Amino acid sequence: MKIIVTRPIPRAGIDILKQAAHEVLVLPHDRPCTRSELLAATQNAQGLLTMLTDKIDDDFLQQRPSVKAIANYAAGYNNIDITACQSRGIHVSNTPDVLTDATAEIAWTLLMMAARRAGEGERMVRNAQWTGWGPMQLQGMSILGQTLGIIGAGRIGSRVAQIATAFGMQLLYVHRRETEPMAQLEARRVTLPELLKESDFISLHVPLLADTHHLIGAKELHMMKKTSILINTARGPVVDEAALVEALKSKTIFAAGLDVYEEEPKIHPGLLALENVTMLPHIGSATVRARSEMSKLAAENLLAMLRGQRGKTQVV
Numbered sequence: 001m002k003i004i005v006t007r008p009i010p011r012a013g014i015d016i017l018k019q020a021a022h023e024v025l026v027l028p029h030d031r032p033c034t035r036s037e038l039l040a041a042t043q044n045a046q047g048l049l050t051m052l053t054d055k056i057d058d059d060f061l062q063q064r065p066s067v068k069a070i071a072n073y074a075a076g077y078n079n080i081d082i083t084a085c086q087s088r089g090i091h092v093s094n095t096p097d098v099l100t101d102a103t104a105e106i107a108w109t110l111l112m113m114a115a116r117r118a119g120e121g122e123r124m125v126r127n128a129q130w131t132g133w134g135p136m137q138l139q140g141m142s143i144l145g146q147t148l149g150i151i152g153a154g155r156i157g158s159r160v161a162q163i164a165t166a167f168g169m170q171l172l173y174v175h176r177r178e179t180e181p182m183a184q185l186e187a188r189r190v191t192l193p194e195l196l197k198e199s200d201f202i203s204l205h206v207p208l209l210a211d212t213h214h215l216i217g218a219k220e221l222h223m224m225k226k227t228s229i230l231i232n233t234a235r236g237p238v239v240d241e242a243a244l245v246e247a248l249k250s251k252t253i254f255a256a257g258l259d260v261y262e263e264e265p266k267i268h269p270g271l272l273a274l275e276n277v278t279m280l281p282h283i284g285s286a287t288v289r290a291r292s293e294m295s296k297l298a299a300e301n302l303l304a305m306l307r308g309q310r311g312k313t314q315v316v
Contacts, residue, residue, distance in 0.1 A: 001068075001306055003047040006033050006054050009073060010288075013049070013295025020303050022047070039063060047302050049073060050080070053264075058084040069305035071298040075099055075156075075285075076235065077315055078208040086316050093301035093311040096155060098293035099285035104159035106284045107203050107233045110257025114229050115201070116140040117255070119278040141200070141227060141254060143167050149199030150174070151192070151215070152234065153182050157205035161185055172199055196223040201231065208235035218243040221252055229255045233284045236261040245270030248277055259284050 003017055005026040017024045027033060027041055032053035042048060044066050050056060052074040061067060061084050068090060072080060075096045085092050113119055117140045124130045124138075148164045150157045150173040158181040161171050171187035172195045173179075182189070192215075196202065202224065206212045216230065217240040224230070230253060232239050241262045247253050248271075255276040261267055264282060271277050285291060301311030 001046040002044055002066075003049065003302065003306075004042050004045045005049040006038065006041070007031075007051050007073075009049070009298075010292040010295040012292050013297075013299035016296060016299040017049075017303065022303075022306075035060075042067070047071070047306050049298050049302055052076060052079050054079055056080045056085075061085065061088055061090065069093075069302055071095075071302035071305070071311070073294055073298045075103075076207055078235065082316055090316075091305040091311065091314060092316050093298070093305065093314045095294040095297045095301075096313055098297055099290045100155045100159050102287045102290035103156045103233055103284040104163060105287075106259055106280065107156070107160050107205075107231055107257075108163055110231050110233065110259060110278055110280065111201055111203065111229065112143065113278045114231070114255040114257040114276075115143055117276075120275050123275075141229065143169070143201075145169065146200035147172060147198055149195040149202045150182075150187070151195065151202065151204050152206035153179050153187075154205060156233070157203070158182060158185075160203050160205065161187055169201075192220070193223055196220055197225070199228060200225065201229050203231040204234040204238055206234050206238060208237055213237050214240040214243075216240065216244070218246070221247040224253050226251060227254050229253065229257065231257045233259045236264060241268040241271065245274070248274050 002023045008026055008030055014026060038054060042064050046066055046068045048067060048070045050070055050072050058081050071093045073095060075094055077094045080092055117138045121138050145168045147170040150161050153173040153175040164171060165185060171185055172190050173182050173187050174192050174195050178189050215238050221243055244256060245268055248256060257278040259280045259282055301313060304311045
């Protein structure tokens with residue numbers, strides 16, 4: 001069978017595909033495919049190993065009737081029209097679990113950097129603006145003993161909460177149901193307004209769905225404490241970026257830490273002009289271990305689905 005990998009990924013997954021004696025083509029450019037490039041490369045392909053940046057919609061599938069299985073190289077799969085796949089009998093998988101720790105670490109990286117204004121300090125030093133220690137300089141927010149609100153207590157959200165116990169933090173969470181991991185951490189399940197009003201730090205870990213698009217907008221930001229910090233390692237459109245810019249400019253909240261954006265790789269110009277936001281280039285899963293395990297899991301899922309078997313983390 002013909003398999004297309006839409007972007008270079010760690011070698012472990014490619015080797016698994018090639019060892020299965022399939023025709024494997026890895027597209028060479030390390031950037032998102034354009035629509036025309038994706039269509040051209042996938043002619044007569046049965047298997048696709050796709051990135052979150054590849055839009056696999058009904059129109060694409062209609063033009064590529066040979067496709068039988070799609071393995072998405074991400075925990076999320078909002079780039080794929082699941083309903084269109086189901087109607088055509090196309091199987092889809094994702095790569096959860098293996099990136100949980102890496103993404104939780106980035107959430108904590110952002111939380112600590114934003115709290116202690118580390119990005120501002122680093123820029124100050126690099127730009128030769130630091131004139132020495134000063135008692136009023138770069139005062140940030142304490143973390144120890146504060147309240148952390150987790151919105152979306154799945155694998156990653158629960159891991160972020162678990163790490164918080166080392167800082168003696170109080171834990172609140174919003175989730176569609178009570179979860180055993182959060183119960184073990186003695187976290188309190190609350191409504192979204194309660195969490196927004198009571199938390200010192202808020203970390204987002206929800207998938208991008210119709211009801212989570214702009215889950216955090218102007219109304220929600222105004223519910224938060226003026227000393228609170230918002231962290232987003234989920235999906236960019238979960239936060240209304242224009243509203244966030246205004247909240248940061250007006251000091252409605254203290255700071256934000258972002259690894260994802262509404263229109264990646266485009267960044268809202270208002271964010272770029274602000275000092276009280278820490279920004280990373282979507283590197284939540286970017287450890288050698290996590291990215292290698294993602295490549296292996298995606299490859300194994302794809303091979304299983306092409307054989308008519310169920311993938312380990314198959315979605316449909």
